[in-house]
Amino acid sequence: MAMIQFRGSVPPLNNAKRVTIAMPDLLPADGRLWRVLWLLGDEGEMSDALSRKLDTEALSRRTGCAVVMPEGLHSDYENMQRGLRWYDYITGGLPRYLRDILPLSSAREDNFLFGIGMGGLGAFRIAMRDPGFAAAYGCFGADFDVLSGDEKHSSPEYLHRMRTIYGDDLESEELLERADPYRLAAAASDIPGMLIAGGSSAGKIAELLGRSGDVSYVYSPDGSSPVTVLGMFEKMMR
Amino acid sequence: MSFFKVQFRSDVLSGEGEFGVFLPRNAQPPYKVLWLLHGAFGDFTESIQYTSVLMYAERRGMAVVAPSSYMGVYTDMVYGEKGYSFVKEVLEKAPKLFRCLSEKREDSYLMGISMGGHGTFKLAAEMPERFRGACGFSSPVDMVYTMSILEKGEHFGGHELFDAFGSSAAYSGTVGDVISNLKRDLREGRQLPRLALCWGDSDHAAPEDERVKEILDQLGVKFYSRVGPGGHEFDTWDPMMQEVLDYLMKEED
Known part of the structure; x- marks a missing residue:
């Protein structure tokens, strides 16, 4: 270990x-190279949050993968309009x-990208925009309504957060084309493996993915807890 | 510098070991490496916290690799952990994990603080082909001698040194018998690393280091030494570090 x-x-x-x-x-x-599970954490978490909550060492040992856990702070893992280029x-x-x-x-066949909460949303967008990054993706407890629901207007603080990440015009066509999970799902292609579990409107996302001919996915309405995430990854690796 | 703290299951410790790796931002790999050995009873963060050694290394395009040696005495202890074998394990494995670290002799340097200097000279004498330069600060280089004065009650050290080294007789003739091993290297025509030893003018290690300097002078070993103002403390060592690094790294003359 x-x-x-x-x-x-x-x-950058x-x-x-x-x-x-x-x-x-x-x-x-x-002299071989490790396979890699990129594991994106939830909003505001430091990089060791998942290793504190979960036995990532055991996961690494059982799957033979290096588990790489970066932090994304409050970025949605996006290139922020007012902030850093996290994506x-x-x-x-x-x-x-x-x-x-x-x-x-x-x-590609040695890389896997999973995320939880904000990390689930980040993993999803990467799968849609850059499917060649990994062989399989796992999106757990993601808020797929991030740009389409009313949540962004739920409080001045949340609206401020959204504008920090996405800019002032949260309805702009350019933004929705680039970042709205539903639009991204509708155009998805070339994804050999995708797990969608939990999160808002995950069933609707799964339905959109199902219309694509070359996206292989598994959908579960539950499973946004970190423990479930790791269990599903282990099952997939077996 | 970029910092990696590595904790791993060590083969030689039958338990966990750790080391720190610091990579320069201003150089291209493969990086020269300064292997940094901390003092007795410390860990790898010690010299990093109390000196500017990272800044000095980065200015010279060097990475720093710093193992935490158990009890920091750089020996496979009579009663205790295999501290020397652990450092050698890190020496072997760190460049395989961090592929940006050079393993070439011309890129490899040792620096030890206090007891870390014993480890430094021990490695330099055992594997002179591995290192281009080695320096100690206020260090018990000749631990066989240090143990002998300890046995006479003329040294400040305590029972923990007996636990680690046993006795002067037991340590004599081992891989830790640095002076004997340097003499052997010379007899065998092996090229020694460029060596340096610095200490403070009010340092309790001064008599031992002056003695080592005399021995090396008698052996005809090319050797850099400097006595700075101060005692056995980081304030004494830090101002001498850059000069020593430059000496170790300078082109052959």
Whole structure:
């Protein structure tokens, strides 16, 4: 077993952030590279939150995957209109940096992306926009109504949060095309594996994915608890 | 610098071990590496917290790898953990985990603080082909001698050193008998790393380090030494670090 706590500034964030990595062992056998589960946490969580709540070391050992847990703070894992470029960091800068220095595979078939809560939404958008990032995705407890529901007007504080991430015009066609989960789902393609569990309107998202010919998905109305997430990942890896 | 704290199941400890890795932001890999050994009873954060060694290393494009040696005495203890084997385990595995770390001799340097200097010279004498330079600060380089004065009651150390090293007789002739091993290296024509030893003018380690300097001078070993103002403390060592690093890294003359 090995557990790594990383603190550093990686492009394009260029801002000190944390990443927690659980590995089955310090080194893979025979000079091979680890398969990787990228695990995105919920809003406001630091990188070690999931490793405190869950036995990610055991998960790593049982699945033979390095479990990489970056933090996304309050970003929705998006390139923020008023903030940092989290989407580019998660999909580009961070994987590039870590693969350069640690024995982590970059092959699509060796990479998996799961997320919980805000991380579920982040994983979903990455699957839709950049399906080549991973072989399978898991979206747990995501708020798929983030841009289409009335929630954004639920309080001045929440509206402020939304404008910080997405800009002032939350109804703009450009934004909805780029970030609304329903529109993204309607255009989904080339996703070999997708787990959708829990979250608002997840059934509707699953229905949209079902209309695509080349998206293989599993839908469960329940399962947004972190424990369930890991159980489903283990089941998938078996 | 980018910082990684690594905790892992160690083969030699039959338990968990840890080390820190600090990568420079201003250089391209493969990075030169400063292997940094902390003092007795500390851990890898000690020298990082109390000196500017990370800044000095980064200015020179070096990564820093700092293992936490058990009890920090850099020996496979008579009663205790295998502290020296653990450091060697990190030495072997860290560059395989962090592929950006150079393992070449010309890129590899050792620095030890206090007891870490014993570990530094021990590694330098055991594997001179692995390191280009090695420096200790206020260090009991010749632990066989240190144990002998401890046995006479003329050293401040306590029972924990007996637990670790046994006795001067028991430690003599082992991999930790640094002076004997340096003599052996010279006899065998092995190229020693560039060596340096610094201490404070009111340092309790000063007599031991002056003695080591005399021995190395007699052996004809090219050697850098400096005595700074102060005692056995980080305030004494930090101002000497950059000069020592520059000495260790300078081109052959």
